Amino acid sequence: MFLLSQVPDHQVAGHEARDGKLGPLVDDLGCFYKPLQDDDRGSKELAFYTKFSSMPEITSHIRRFFPTFHGVQTLAASDGSGPRPHLVLQDVVFGRVNPSVVDIKIGSRTWYPQASEDYVNRCLKKDRETTSLLLGFRISGLKIYGGDRSGFWKPEKKVVQSFTLQDVRFVLRKFVSCNLETPDSVTDPDCSFASAVYGGTGGILSQLLELKEWFEDQTMFHFNSCSVLMVYEKESVLRGETSGAEVKLIDFAHVTEGDGVIDHNFLGGLCSLIKFISDIVNDTEKCWN
Amino acid sequence: MFLLSQVPDHQVAGHEARDGKLGPLVDDLGCFYKPLQDDDRGSKELAFYTKFSSMPEITSHIRRFFPTFHGVQTLAASDGSGPRPHLVLQDVVFGRVNPSVVDIKIGSRTWYPQASEDYVNRCLKKDRETTSLLLGFRISGLKIYGGDRSGFWKPEKKVVQSFTLQDVRFVLRKFVSCNLETPDSVTDPDCSFASAVYGGTGGILSQLLELKEWFEDQTMFHFNSCSVLMVYEKESVLRGETSGAEVKLIDFAHVTEGDGVIDHNFLGGLCSLIKFISDIVNDTEKCWN
Numbered sequence: 001m002f003l004l005s006q007v008p009d010h011q012v013a014g015h016e017a018r019d020g021k022l023g024p025l026v027d028d029l030g031c032f033y034k035p036l037q038d039d040d041r042g043s044k045e046l047a048f049y050t051k052f053s054s055m056p057e058i059t060s061h062i063r064r065f066f067p068t069f070h071g072v073q074t075l076a077a078s079d080g081s082g083p084r085p086h087l088v089l090q091d092v093v094f095g096r097v098n099p100s101v102v103d104i105k106i107g108s109r110t111w112y113p114q115a116s117e118d119y120v121n122r123c124l125k126k127d128r129e130t131t132s133l134l135l136g137f138r139i140s141g142l143k144i145y146g147g148d149r150s151g152f153w154k155p156e157k158k159v160v161q162s163f164t165l166q167d168v169r170f171v172l173r174k175f176v177s178c179n180l181e182t183p184d185s186v187t188d189p190d191c192s193f194a195s196a197v198y199g200g201t202g203g204i205l206s207q208l209l210e211l212k213e214w215f216e217d218q219t220m221f222h223f224n225s226c227s228v229l230m231v232y233e234k235e236s237v238l239r240g241e242t243s244g245a246e247v248k249l250i251d252f253a254h255v256t257e258g259d260g261v262i263d264h265n266f267l268g269g270l271c272s273l274i275k276f277i278s279d280i281v282n283d284t285e286k287c288w289n
Numbered sequence: 290m291f292l293l294s295q296v297p298d299h300q301v302a303g304h305e306a307r308d309g310k311l312g313p314l315v316d317d318l319g320c321f322y323k324p325l326q327d328d329d330r331g332s333k334e335l336a337f338y339t340k341f342s343s344m345p346e347i348t349s350h351i352r353r354f355f356p357t358f359h360g361v362q363t364l365a366a367s368d369g370s371g372p373r374p375h376l377v378l379q380d381v382v383f384g385r386v387n388p389s390v391v392d393i394k395i396g397s398r399t400w401y402p403q404a405s406e407d408y409v410n411r412c413l414k415k416d417r418e419t420t421s422l423l424l425g426f427r428i429s430g431l432k433i434y435g436g437d438r439s440g441f442w443k444p445e446k447k448v449v450q451s452f453t454l455q456d457v458r459f460v461l462r463k464f465v466s467c468n469l470e471t472p473d474s475v476t477d478p479d480c481s482f483a484s485a486v487y488g489g490t491g492g493i494l495s496q497l498l499e500l501k502e503w504f505e506d507q508t509m510f511h512f513n514s515c516s517v518l519m520v521y522e523k524e525s526v527l528r529g530e531t532s533g534a535e536v537k538l539i540d541f542a543h544v545t546e547g548d549g550v551i552d553h554n555f556l557g558g559l560c561s562l563i564k565f566i567s568d569i570v571n572d573t574e575k576c577w578n
Contacts, residue, residue, distance in 0.1 A: 108553060109397070113422055133402055136553035165550065216560055261454065262564045264397060264425035268557025271505055275551045 005033060005075060010093040012154070013103040013141030013227070014251070017078030025078055025086070030094035031070065033086035035077055041253035046072065046087060048221075048252040055220075062214050065207070065249050067092055092248045096233055098152075102142040102175055103227050103250075106269040108133050110225040112256055123225075130161060131168055135276075136269030139163055139171060140227060145234045146180035153180065172276055175230070194284040197232045197243045198277050204230055205281055207247040208274050215267040222263045224254040228273070294322060294364060299382040301443070302392040302430030302516070303540070306367030314367055314375070319383035320359065322375035324366055330542035335361065335376060337510070337541040344509075351503050354496070354538050356381055381537045385522055387441075391431040391464055392516050392539075395558040397422050399514040401545055412514075419450060420457055424565075425558030428452055428460060429516060434523045435469035442469065461565055464519070483573040486521045486532045487566050493519055494570055496536040497563050504556040511552045513543040517562070 005025040007017045017023025025033040036042030049069040052058065068090040077084040093099045110132060111123035130138040143154040153174075163171070170189065174180065176197045177189035198204045208228075232245040294314040296306045306312025314322040325331030338358040341347065357379035366373040382388045399421060400412035419427040432443040442463075452460070459478065463469065465486045466478035487493045497517075521534040 113417065128402065135550055165548070217564070219564070259454070261424055262561050264557030264561040267560055268553030271556055272551050272553040275506070275508070 007078065008032065008091070008093075010096075010099055010101055010143065011141075012101050012143050020079055022077055022079040022081070022084075025075070026091045026094070030091050032067065032089045032091040032094075033073070033075060034089060036072070036085045036087065037253075042085075042087075044255065045251075045253040048255045049087060049089075052221075052252075061210070065211055065247060067248060067250065092229060092246070092250070093231060096231065096244065098145040098235060099231050099233055099244075100144045100175060102144075102171070102230050103140040104137050104230070104273060105132070105140045105225065105227045105251075106137045106273070107224065107226075107265045108136045108269055109265050110254075112222065112224045112254065114256060115254075131163060131165060132269075134165060135168060136272035137228075139168055142171060142175070144175055144180065147234075150180060169276065173280055176280070191280060191284045193232075193234070193237050193243070194280050196237045197245045199281045199285075202245070203243075204232075204245045204247055205274065205277050207245070208270065208277065211247065211249075212267065212270055212274060215263060215270060217262070219258040219260045219262050221258050222256045222261075223249065223252070223266045224256060225251065226255070226266065227251050228270070296367065297321065297380070297382075299385075299388055299390055299432065300430075301390050301432050309368055311366055311368040311370070311373075314364070315380045315383070319380050321356065321378045321380035321383075322362065322364060323378060325361070325374045325376065326542075331374075331376075333544065334540075334542040337544045338376060338378075341510075341541075350499070354500055354536060356537060356539065381518060381535070381539070382520060385520065385533065386524060387434040388520050388522055388533075389433045389464060391433075391460070391519050392429040393426050393519070393562060394421070394429045394514065394516045394540075395426045395562070396513065396515075396554045397425045397558055398554050399543075401511065401513045401543065403545060404543075420452060420454060421558075423454060424457060425561035426517075428457060431460060431464070433460075433464055433469065436523075439469060458565065462569055465569070480569060480573045482521075482523065482526050482532070483569050485526045486534045488570045488574075491534070492532075493521075493534045493536055494563065494566050496534070497559065497566065500536065500538075501556065501559055501563060504552060504559060506551070508547040508549045508551050510547050511545045511550075512538065512541070512555045513545060514540065515544070515555065516540050517559070 005027055008024060008026045011024065015021065015023045017025055022035055024035065036046065052066065053069045070088040072085050073088050074083045074085050076082065093101065108127065110127055111120045127133045132138045139160055141157070141160055143152045145152055173189040173191050176191055176193040178192040179187055179190045200206070227250050229248045229250050232243040237243045294316055297313060297315045300313065304310065304312045306314055311324055313324065325335060341355065342358045359377040361374050362377050363372045363374050365371065382390065397416065399416055400409040416422045421427045428449055430446070430449055432441045434441055462478040462480050465480055465482040467481040468476055468479045489495070516539050518537045518539050520537070521532040526532045
């Protein structure tokens with residue numbers, strides 16, 4: 001079958017399919033094609049999606065936080081290496097106009113007991129060098145739409161990797177701010193979209209709280225090294241329409257069995273993120289009242 | 290001032306003041322004397338108690354989960370080394386008849402960024418060898434009262450340190466069981482006190498949930514390597530009286546400043562413990578209905 005595949009416009013973290021490198025592709029029907037890596041990460045992510053999508057105990061309420069899985073398809077890899085199997089997933093930013101996106105890797109620990117010593121040591125080092133250990137999460141990538149004139153603010157990978165506690169607080173405020181025409185400035189973000197995007201019924205905070213409730217109880221999976229993706233459309237808010245605020249979990253190459261124990265590492269980090277976001281919502285409401 | 294000091298009867302973890310060793314003492318007025326260690330642990334724990342006890346923002350609702358602090362007093366150390374300053378704390382088992390006690394060290398990580406590399410490595414090793422990493426907590430010590438005939442079940446330190454997931458589940462069930470006359474047997478615990486001790490208003494589960502709510506919000510302290518102590522009196526339950534179920538936080542030698550971030554490590558582990566206990570309560574209720 002012929003598929004019109006192209007490099008995703010709104011990817012913010014992970015390997016990118018540019019300059020002859022292997023990375024995900026999208027089509028114009030709303031699918032996201034993630035190449036299966038040669039090591040066991042690909043097969044592990046496929047195993048997760050296969051199992052998860054067939055579990056009747058996962059309600060639609062929770063399932064909506066995960067990209068829909070459409071199976072595996074072989075297509076030409078982006079690095080020109082020829083045909084390669086790809087996971088066919090829902091493109092979570094499909095149809096969105098200038099979406100602002102932030103990718104947050106959850107957990108103060110990205111390694112897990114079953115991993116090799118080498119992997120453990122590399123992860124531990126990175127967790128200590130980034131905000132993971134301190135905050136229980138780290139920002140892995142982001143792009144924030146400023147407006148027609150300024151376009152997107154998308155800091156370099158190296159900049160994102162060196163984010164401190166203060167940077168994270170700044171980015172989470174800037175994500176819902178309007179005064180971004182000079183996107184690299186240190187202007188204090190106005191958080192004028194905080195209630196529209198983070199707050200309210202159906203806002204990001206309420207979605208994160210629903211996820212939290214599930215994580216307090218589910219003991220099926222440990223979501224090691226997974227990310228929470230937060231998306232919304234600024235122009236939509238400016239027009240007085242719904243923000244399209246959405247939370248999705250992505251990246252399941254290191255998911256392990258829960259064996260009857262909750263994922264306390266993910267849950268702790270998620271609660272920390274929730275605290276940051278609810279602080280922003282509360283501060284904004286205070287200013288407006 | 291003369292004080293009638295003696296070795297505590299119901300200590301389940303930590304250094305014991307026996308055989309000429311340095312350890313805590315109690316008097317018959319309800320005080321617990323914890324010797325200040327020579328390294329910085331003593332001064333750090335004193336600094337925590339001093340600060341915590343003077344903070345007006347800590348409500349009595351939360352304060353009741355901490356031993357009351359009565360200052361520092363110099364008394365003869367239990368190891369015969371002469372006068373030594375001791376923290377004077379509330380003896381949390383004072384006046385209790387045959388209390389059953391379990392000491393649970395919370396957190397999948399007992400180390401913290403500011404610690405020395407040597408300390409980090411020792412803690413990390415122990416966290417991986419015990420259930421800390423897997424469950425987000427480990428049992429540090431326990432004594433369970435079986436009855437007149439069997440007395441207390443108090444496994445050796447080495448046995449406790451080697452507890453697996455299955456052992457932890459077993460102990461948390463056994464803690465609220467009646468069929469303990471042969472305390473070392475593998476008889477399936479009957480959990481007949483589960484609703485009286487863990488469940489109900491004022492039970493251990495509801496106390497843990499109150500603590501959880503506080504940890505979701507408080508960003509003042511990170512309670513590294515702290516324990517939750519759970520206590521109750523079996524004979525009191527058998528007489529149809531209140532179980533005296535109580536949760537206390539203890540051991541603050543490694544508390545650090547929260548700096549505006551929640552203690553996601555403690556919170557994650559606490560949620561994991563809550564899940565274990567609520568499973569026991571729910572299973573028991575199912576059997577009885």
